[in-house]
Amino acid sequence: MIDVVTGFAAAIRFEGVTKAFGSHVVLRNLDLLVPRGAITFLIGRSGTGKSVTLKHIMGLMRPDSGRIFVGDDEITAMRERELRATRNRFGMVFQHAALFDSMDVFDNVAFPLREHSRDSEAKVRSRVLDLLASVGLKGAERRAVSELSGGMRKRVGLARALVREPEFLLYDEPTTGLDPVLAAAMDQLILETQRRKPALTSLIISHDMSAVFRIADKVAMLRDGAVVVEGTPQQIRESSDPLVVQFVSGSLLGPIDASQG
Numbered sequence: 001m002i003d004v005v006t007g008f009a010a011a012i013r014f015e016g017v018t019k020a021f022g023s024h025v026v027l028r029n030l031d032l033l034v035p036r037g038a039i040t041f042l043i044g045r046s047g048t049g050k051s052v053t054l055k056h057i058m059g060l061m062r063p064d065s066g067r068i069f070v071g072d073d074e075i076t077a078m079r080e081r082e083l084r085a086t087r088n089r090f091g092m093v094f095q096h097a098a099l100f101d102s103m104d105v106f107d108n109v110a111f112p113l114r115e116h117s118r119d120s121e122a123k124v125r126s127r128v129l130d131l132l133a134s135v136g137l138k139g140a141e142r143r144a145v146s147e148l149s150g151g152m153r154k155r156v157g158l159a160r161a162l163v164r165e166p167e168f169l170l171y172d173e174p175t176t177g178l179d180p181v182l183a184a185a186m187d188q189l190i191l192e193t194q195r196r197k198p199a200l201t202s203l204i205i206s207h208d209m210s211a212v213f214r215i216a217d218k219v220a221m222l223r224d225g226a227v228v229v230e231g232t233p234q235q236i237r238e239s240s241d242p243l244v245v246q247f248v249s250g251s252l253l254g255p256i257d258a259s260q261g
């Protein structure tokens, strides 16, 4: 299947996915297509189900109905064992970096390799040092995580997500909590990471519209459990939909709808 926005093939696809917690319907017949080899942003107000969508992609949550495909594989038809294998194809950059404070920078990035591969220590070392250099942390490998700034932590988190060469890179709010300069640097790093590996699929959950306009190939906006608008950043910018205009201009001044969490 081809994504109409970018013209690229589908990497991840939701077909009519519904998920409720008790009587609270979070995803409502959601259709979503994430193209391969591009950067897609999933945006939307707090509580609209962005993180829940990410958990479905990772197979950490299962829908009540509908189907989800990763590449050609239907993950909603998989057993736990197959799901675990599929999860190995993903790298995840967590909102708060989720580093191990007891380990230094090097050991944090090396951790997934040491856990999951039988690579020699020399190979691990060269891979980790290469990655640290690529995220601008050359020479920081023996720093304690607790000494790092927020921006450095996010970069360590990105290096760790990349260490096993994932096909899909998922970011949950990669720039939240960073000052505008560090946020722009992180955007640049996300873009360089994508350019270095053209077959990579990047999916970014964000509230940060300036990031969307800087680096997105495609944007999809969630509301009431479904995609209300999708397009290129340019198309989003030109949208006359009041919800989109409000989100883009950042003027979230209206009353917050309780159903939005």
Ligand SMILES: Nc1ncnc2c1ncn2[C@@H]1O[C@H](COP(=O)(O)OP(=O)(O)OP(=O)(O)O)[C@@H](O)[C@H]1O
Pocket (backbone or CB within 6 Å): 021, 026, 044, 045, 046, 047, 048, 049, 050, 051, 052, 053, 260, 261
């Ligand atoms: N395990 C759960 N059990 C019950 N309700 C849940 C669960 N996970 C999420 N929800 C609810 O689903 C809704 C969507 O949550 P989600 O975390 O996906 O929002 P979000 O769009 O990521 O918001 P934010 O921008 O604040 O991170 C919220 O109302 C939340 O309370």
Ligand SMILES: [Mg+2]
Pocket (backbone or CB within 6 Å): 050, 051, 052
């Ligand atoms: Mg969230």
